[in-house]
Amino acid sequence: MKWKRILVLTVVFVLFILISNSASAATLYVKEGGGTGEYGNLQEAINAASEGDVILVKEGRYSENVLVNKSLDIIAKNPYPNKTVITALDPEHPVFHVVSDSVNISGFTLKGAASAYGIYLDGVSENNISNNHFSGNWRSIVLRDSHQNSLENNCLSNSDNGIWLESSGQNSIKDNKADSNHHYGFYLNASENNTLQNNCAFKGAIGIYMENSSSCRILDSETSNNFYGIYLIDSGESLLENNTANSNEMYGIYLGNSNGSTLEGNIANSNKWGIYLDSSFNVLKNNTMSCNSRNFGAYTYHYTGEMNNTIDTSNTVDGKSIYYLVGVSNQTLDSDSDAGVVYCINCENITIKDLFLENSTFGIFLYNTQNSLLEENNILNSEHGIYLGNCSLTTLRNNDVNSSEGDAFILSSCRNCLVENNNASNNMAGIWLCDSSKNNVLKENTVISSSWCSIDLGDISCNNTLEGNTLSGAYEGIYLYGTSEENILNNNTITASFYGLFTEGCGNNTISGNRISENDVGISFNLNWTDGENSNYNTVYNNYLNNSKNVEDYGKNTWNISKAEGENIVGGPYLGGNFWASPKGDGFSETASDEDGDMIADLSYDVTETNYDYLPLVFEKPVEKTKTDGNKCNKTE
Amino acid sequence: MYGKNLNLLALLILGIVISQLIFPMSVGACCEQENESMGTVIIATVEGDSHTFGKDSIAAALEEEGFEVINLGNGISAESFAANAKEKKADFVFSSASMSTTMVHQIQIEEQLKATGIRDKVITGVGGSLVTQAWADQIEADIYTSGPADAVSKANRLY
Numbered sequence: 008m009k010w011k012r013i014l015v016l017t018v019v020f021v022l023f024i025l026i027s028n029s030a031s032a033a034t035l036y037v038k039e040g041g042g043t044g045e046y047g048n049l050q051e052a053i054n055a056a057s058e059g060d061v062i063l064v065k066e067g068r069y070s071e072n073v074l075v076n077k078s079l080d081i082i083a084k085n086p087y088p089n090k091t092v093i094t095a096l097d098p099e100h101p102v103f104h105v106v107s108d109s110v111n112i113s114g115f116t117l118k119g120a121a122s123a124y125g126i127y128l129d130g131v132s133e134n135n136i137s138n139n140h141f142s143g144n145w146r147s148i149v150l151r152d153s154h155q156n157s158l159e160n161n162c163l164s165n166s167d168n169g170i171w172l173e174s175s176g177q178n179s180i181k182d183n184k185a186d187s188n189h190h191y192g193f194y195l196n197a198s199e200n201n202t203l204q205n206n207c208a209f210k211g212a213i214g215i216y217m218e219n220s221s222s223c224r225i226l227d228s229e230t231s232n233n234f235y236g237i238y239l240i241d242s243g244e245s246l247l248e249n250n251t252a253n254s255n256e257m258y259g260i261y262l263g264n265s266n267g268s269t270l271e272g273n274i275a276n277s278n279k280w281g282i283y284l285d286s287s288f289n290v291l292k293n294n295t296m297s298c299n300s301r302n303f304g305a306y307t308y309h310y311t312g313e314m315n316n317t318i319d320t321s322n323t324v325d326g327k328s329i330y331y332l333v334g335v336s337n338q339t340l341d342s343d344s345d346a347g348v349v350y351c352i353n354c355e356n357i358t359i360k361d362l363f364l365e366n367s368t369f370g371i372f373l374y375n376t377q378n379s380l381l382e383e384n385n386i387l388n389s390e391h392g393i394y395l396g397n398c399s400l401t402t403l404r405n406n407d408v409n410s411s412e413g414d415a416f417i418l419s420s421c422r423n424c425l426v427e428n429n430n431a432s433n434n435m436a437g438i439w440l441c442d443s444s445k446n447n448v449l450k451e452n453t454v455i456s457s458s459w460c461s462i463d464l465g466d467i468s469c470n471n472t473l474e475g476n477t478l479s480g481a482y483e484g485i486y487l488y489g490t491s492e493e494n495i496l497n498n499n500t501i502t503a504s505f506y507g508l509f510t511e512g513c514g515n516n517t518i519s520g521n522r523i524s525e526n527d528v529g530i531s532f533n534l535n536w537t538d539g540e541n542s543n544y545n546t547v548y549n550n551y552l553n554n555s556k557n558v559e560d561y562g563k564n565t566w567n568i569s570k571a572e573g574e575n576i577v578g579g580p581y582l583g584g585n586f587w588a589s590p591k592g593d594g595f596s597e598t599a600s601d602e603d604g605d606m607i608a609d610l611s612y613d614v615t616e617t618n619y620d621y622l623p624l625v626f627e628k629p630v631e632k633t634k635t636d637g638n639k640c641n642k643t644e
Numbered sequence: 645m646y647g648k649n650l651n652l653l654a655l656l657i658l659g660i661v662i663s664q665l666i667f668p669m670s671v672g673a674c675c676e677q678e679n680e681s682m683g684t685v686i687i688a689t690v691e692g693d694s695h696t697f698g699k700d701s702i703a704a705a706l707e708e709e710g711f712e713v714i715n716l717g718n719g720i721s722a723e724s725f726a727a728n729a730k731e732k733k734a735d736f737v738f739s740s741a742s743m744s745t746t747m748v749h750q751i752q753i754e755e756q757l758k759a760t761g762i763r764d765k766v767i768t769g770v771g772g773s774l775v776t777q778a779w780a781d782q783i784e785a786d787i788y789t790s791g792p793a794d795a796v797s798k799a800n801r802l803y
Contacts, residue, residue, distance in 0.1 A: 167755075
């Protein structure tokens with residue numbers, strides 16, 4: 008009897024539990040204006056609901072700020088989101104503020120939170136936001152301190168931002184479309200290990216932006232017609248796979264300080280920059296870059312960090328392979344390689360020749376690479392032509408670089424390199440030596456039509472030799488700045504520029520044997536206004552100067568050497584000062600007297616009020632036949 | 645002839661005296677009005693960017709025009725832009741970014757001003773070597789400035 012009673016009680020208890028459970032999954036209805044058994048707004052229904060209930064919202068227009076503090080399914084009954092519209096009653100508060108786990112919100116149009124969010128997941132997990140349309144919000148969906156949520160198949164448009172994550176990890180963000188948002192389509196900050204798959208972001212400032220968010224995956228997504236497609240900063244160990252980033256105003260894909268990331272199978276076409284790395288220890292495979300102004304780029308000048316990436320030739324620029332060599336020795340790359348861009352990091356004895364390269368950030372980039380030869384390459388329409396960083400004993404010979412946005416040749420922290428017989432035209436600048444580049448020789452190069460300068464030496468670039476170069480059509484033919492001293496400028500021809508030679512705070516250079524003509528100003532020695540350093544103690548002799556204004560000298564410089572035997576620049580038998588001509592033919596050297604016939608003027612030339620050429624050169628006077636003696640020639644007076 | 649003019653002069657003096665009684669305004673007050681600031685401007689170069697020339701030129705031009713200019717310098721975070729704008733009750737927030745990788749901070753400034761609750765109270769301006777009107781429109785900055793004269797002209801128009 009007692010056992011029977013226990014059995015009955017047990018059955019009753021089990022039934023009670025089952026009934027209780029079935030009661031927790033009740034369905035509550037919301038209808039615009041309310042009605043029998045229906046709530047007039049969502050908040051009333053939520054207040055009345057129990058954990059696990061379903062709230063079915065009938066089509067209509069609601070105006071609310073809803074607090075969801077229970078695990079509920081809040082579902083629009085009509086499958087078309089534009090039929091069930093919830094507008095923020097107060098635009099400074101979210102339409103849905105979710106503070107409970109396991110909430111599903113699906114099928115709505117949510118708008119009008121102009122100073123807040125469409126849906127705000129606030130410190131929650133296991134929520135599912137799907138099939139909603141958002142517009143006119145500051146941020147459409149915000150996750151803060153929220154993990155393991157799913158955001159799927161939402162349309163996010165015409166807001167400031169689409170999906171915004173802060174300090175939120177392990178979320179799944181799939182099949183969402185962000186269109187015409189002012190700022191970010193997808194924004195992640197301090198949010199690790201999230202997966203973004205098959206999303207689209209169009210017509211925003213940035214399609215997908217990740218900052219300080221490591222180990223995230225961006226897969227099968229499209230970011231096009233933004234200013235920036237996919238932009239990662241401080242977000243290492245990311246995986247970008249099978250994404251398309253086309254027609255973005257700036258970068259298709261950019262990685263800044265996001266080390267250890269993998270990019271595989273991505274397409275970046277018709278951007279300004281296709282894929283650009285400012286990161287290291289990345290792996291790139293099978294990425295395609297075409298029709299970008301700069302297809303591929305890694306690093307910029309002055310960069311001295313690690314550049315140890317694994318980038319194989321399956322990556323292509325306009326159909327040609329990227330060669331990214333790290334630690335390689337004794338290799339030749341020529342036209343058989345079909346190289347589209349070449350990087351050599353920590354290499355030795357590399358020969359790169361006969362390549363035609365165009366539309367990259369750098370056509371050829373060498374860093375910490377020694378004993379190498381770059382010869383007969385032709386680089387067109389790139390940001391910069393050839394870059395050598397921290398290289399030595401490397402030769403650049405017979406290369407052509409044309410139409411670069413920046414410099415044709417850059418030598419940064421280079422030593423004992425030879426730059427010889429190269430041509431550069433229509434670049435911003437021809438040859439730039441910077442960052443303490445020393446003991447290099449720039450010889451017999453031709454630089455024409457540079458929008459800035461033909462050759463510039465800066466940042467304490469000393470003991471270099473510039474010899475026999477032909478420089479024409481720049482703002483400055485040769486520009487020395489940043490305490491670049493003890494350089495030799497010899498036998499160069501500088502024409503048709505505003506300044507032939509311009510210096511800022513650079514002294515102790517030797518300038519001789521140059522033909523500087525047809526410029527507005529021949530030589531200009533100036534103070535460096537930022538540090539007060541003047542251009543002093545340069546030695547200038549044996550130059551031919553024929554410019555609108557031959558000299559500006561705001562320093563203290565020497566304009567002649569002691570008279571010495573040797574053929575001077577105008578054919579005279581002695582070296583001394585310079586030849587001072589003028590476009591009208593009435594320059595000092597063209598009119599000065601030379602009684603002793605040594606082809607050095609009898610009087611000194613006042614270069615400025617405080618600088619003098621004591622041994623100005625003169626022409627040998629033209630000779631002409633006299634009527635009295637047809638066989639003898641006399642000097643004309 | 646003279647009598648008529650003297651009468652007119654007396655009437656003019658009387659008018660001035662009466663107007664002073666009705667609308668008293670001291671000389672000092674008058675000058676104060678002339679010296680009144682055209683508005684307060686927060687200006688700086690964004691985080692990660694050390695280019696100052698363009699920003700300083702605009703700052704000088706705005707100051708010359710009569711704006712009170714608070715130049716925060718260079719490498720300034722979006723949070724600092726917003727905090728200073730709020731603290732100084734700025735009317736304008738100008739940011740300069742001269743690199744493709746620092747322009748993104750101009751978005752952050754817009755966001756941060758909104759987060760601080762003052763976006764509607766300030767006029768934002770953006771400039772920099774790669775910055776364009778299209779970029780300003782995209783991020784909803786109020787002013788794109790191509791240089792000092794442009795900044796002054798647009799600031800005057802909007803303030």
